[in-house]
Amino acid sequence: MLSQIVFLFCVTVLLYAGLGVYVLNKNSNDRSNQMFAILMLIFIIWSVGIYNINLIASSAPLTEIFPAVKIQFSGMILALAAFVILSFSDKKKAMKNPLLLLIILLSIYNLYIIWITDITDMGVDVFTRISGNLQDYFLLSSIFGIAGIYLLLRYYLKSKYRQPDQAKLITAGAIMAVLVSVIANIILPIFFNIYLLGLTTFAPAVMGLFFAYAVYQYGFCIRPVHEISPTSFCGVNCLACGEYIDGKCKGCRFEKTRYLNCDIYQCLVKKGCSGCGDCTKIIDCKKRKDIAWSCFIQQPKFSLLPGTFLVEDNGYEILLDSTKRGTLGLVATTQHPSYARQVHDIKTTTVVWVANDPEGISPNKLGRLGLMLANSMTKLEASGGGVLLLDAVKELIEVNGSDKVLNFIKLLDSASRAHNVTLLIAHVGGEFENILKKEITYQKL
Amino acid sequence: MNELQERNESIQEDVSLAEVLKLLIKYIIYKINLQRILFLLSFLTFGVADGISAAYMIEKKGVIGEANPLIQFMYSSRGSNGVIEIKVWLVLIILYFVWNISKGKKNYWMINGFLFALFVGGLMATGANLMAARGLEYATSSTIITTYLVLAILLTLLGDAIDNLLI
Numbered sequence: 001m002l003s004q005i006v007f008l009f010c011v012t013v014l015l016y017a018g019l020g021v022y023v024l025n026k027n028s029n030d031r032s033n034q035m036f037a038i039l040m041l042i043f044i045i046w047s048v049g050i051y052n053i054n055l056i057a058s059s060a061p062l063t064e065i066f067p068a069v070k071i072q073f074s075g076m077i078l079a080l081a082a083f084v085i086l087s088f089s090d091k092k093k094a095m096k097n098p099l100l101l102l103i104i105l106l107s108i109y110n111l112y113i114i115w116i117t118d119i120t121d122m123g124v125d126v127f128t129r130i131s132g133n134l135q136d137y138f139l140l141s142s143i144f145g146i147a148g149i150y151l152l153l154r155y156y157l158k159s160k161y162r163q164p165d166q167a168k169l170i171t172a173g174a175i176m177a178v179l180v181s182v183i184a185n186i187i188l189p190i191f192f193n194i195y196l197l198g199l200t201t202f203a204p205a206v207m208g209l210f211f212a213y214a215v216y217q218y219g220f221c222i223r224p225v226h227e228i229s230p231t232s233f234c235g236v237n238c239l240a241c242g243e244y245i246d247g248k249c250k251g252c253r254f255e256k257t258r259y260l261n262c263d264i265y266q267c268l269v270k271k272g273c274s275g276c277g278d279c280t281k282i283i284d285c286k287k288r289k290d291i292a293w294s295c296f297i298q299q300p301k302f303s304l305l306p307g308t309f310l311v312e313d314n315g316y317e318i319l320l321d322s323t324k325r326g327t328l329g330l331v332a333t334t335q336h337p338s339y340a341r342q343v344h345d346i347k348t349t350t351v352v353w354v355a356n357d358p359e360g361i362s363p364n365k366l367g368r369l370g371l372m373l374a375n376s377m378t379k380l381e382a383s384g385g386g387v388l389l390l391d392a393v394k395e396l397i398e399v400n401g402s403d404k405v406l407n408f409i410k411l412l413d414s415a416s417r418a419h420n421v422t423l424l425i426a427h428v429g430g431e432f433e434n435i436l437k438k439e440i441t442y443q444k445l
Numbered sequence: 446m447n448e449l450q451e452r453n454e455s456i457q458e459d460v461s462l463a464e465v466l467k468l469l470i471k472y473i474i475y476k477i478n479l480q481r482i483l484f485l486l487s488f489l490t491f492g493v494a495d496g497i498s499a500a501y502m503i504e505k506k507g508v509i510g511e512a513n514p515l516i517q518f519m520y521s522s523r524g525s526n527g528v529i530e531i532k533v534w535l536v537l538i539i540l541y542f543v544w545n546i547s548k549g550k551k552n553y554w555m556i557n558g559f560l561f562a563l564f565v566g567g568l569m570a571t572g573a574n575l576m577a578a579r580g581l582e583y584a585t586s587s588t589i590i591t592t593y594l595v596l597a598i599l600l601t602l603l604g605d606a607i608d609n610l611l612i
Contacts, residue, residue: 028546035552041539048515055514056514084541103541106537117521123508126518140590144594
């Protein structure tokens with residue numbers, strides 16, 4: 001019996017301390033979280049009182065109670081100390097606080113006292129009598145337990161971020177805890193004169209276990225949702241959207257044509273919410289997951305202008321970044337097109353293969369290659385501009401010599417300016433690159 | 446002439462001391478608010494007064510008079526100092542935690558409610574210890590624990606409701 005009480009006590013207080021710390025670390029500035037943490041602290045104090053009374057009420061001999069008391073007190077000290085220390089969001093700063101250091105020192109001292117105290121130090125009348133009526137404790141404890149459970153549920157249920165499945169789990173835990181409390185603390189002692197000490201201590205543990213499982217399974221109801229945006233209904237951050245930055249869109253809240261055609265807006269009108277952040281089903285909402293980012297245009301990582309850019313090894317990355325925004329791309333490379341598409345993830349980009357192969361253009365036919373690329377630039381211009389990556393300069397120099405390739409690049413450079421196209425020349429290195437830098441007007445990223 | 450000079454110096458010293466005291470009082474009045482008073486009162490009643498009165502009561506009546514087994518343990522192990530030490534540790538840990546989450550004004554009344562319950566619980570426990578030591582009829586620990594817990598819940602909630610109205 002004693003080992004059960006001690007085990008349940010340690011599990012319960014550590015659970016409450018853990019839950020309080022977890023919630024505060026999620027967002028310590030949220031009032032609901034602060035309230036929840038205070039409730040957890042009150043529950044710890046309540047558990048300490050109730051389990052202490054139960055230890056004495058067990059009427060076990062001192063030789064049995066003494067080790068149980070040691071473990072229980074140690075558990076209480078550890079739980080409370082951990083609760084306070086870990087609830088600080090900035091733990092390094094907190095550890096410099098002299099008051100916290102004093103608390104830690106006192107906690108260690110208390111643990112030391114508890115474990116060095118010998119049973120011979122205890123008097124004969126220690127742990128023998130309960131002050132007051134045992135039935136009063138049980139009755140009042142159950143009333144407080146039910147009130148506490150009600151409050152936790154109330155706070156949980158009014159949270160706008162709660163999840164339906166998690167709510168069911170917590171409600172089930174609360175009902176179980178209330179049932180246990182009523183049976184063990186009211187029905188059995190009052191009507192049948194039966195005191196089941198193990199059961200009386202079980203109610204707070206039940207609630208704590210269900211809460212902990214719900215948190216483990218679904219996160220926590222008071223999880224901050226960061227996607228809420230003043231410019232969109234679904235919560236997408238328009239400040240990072242390319243169209244918003246370019247001034248093409250003000251955000252759907254201010255664009256009637258956009259929001260009237262959006263299913264998310266229609267859903268919000270039906271529910272009477274001003275945005276997805278007000279909806280209790282936000283976390284599980286499939287509609288939001290499917291639609292929310294459909295109109296979001298990612299801001300390009302690289303800012304490209306018409307003309308020539310000498311790039312390092314990131315030519316494909318720049319090209320991909322640009323094509324993701326809808327810009328057309330073209331690559332001239334010595335790599336096989338299917339290989340290049342697979343390796344560089346340029347699945348929809350046209351690839352011109354520079355190779356001695358019937359499917360490609362031979363590197364020694366510079367004129368033909370130049371003509372083809374210049375024509376492609378004309379087509380890119382017609383579609384509003386594009387990006388051309390030349391990733392075959394080294395091979396072209398090996399076959400044609402540097403003078404011919406230099407003239408070839410000069411021609412492409414002029415064409416790119418004329419046709420509003422960005423020309424990316426992959427890193428060549430050596431003397432040729434120095435000459436190239438002198439001969440053409442290139443740009444840097 | 447010398448006498449007059451000494452007198453003047455003495456008056457000057459008195460004035461400066463009075464000014465210092467005046468400034469100190471002004472500073473305290475400027476700094477103090479209801480919440481800080483409640484922090485202090487909670488520490489004094491729930492920690493210090495309850496600890497000292499519990500130790501006094503145990504010395505008069507023996508450990509059997511104390512309901513809390515932790516206090517019984519500490520008294521048996523370390524005497525009165527152990528009782529006061531564990532009480533001060535407990536109140537420090539509670540108050541430090543509450544202080545940690547009390548920053549900002551959005552939970553001012555919620556924290557005040559919790560602290561007031563702590564203060565009342567401390568007062569009741571101190572009163573019961575002193576009455577028990579004198580052999581008078583005193584409130585049982587079940588009454589004190591329950592009153593404290595119910596007050597803590599009710600006043601914290603009430604404070605929260607007030608904060609909600611004020612925000």
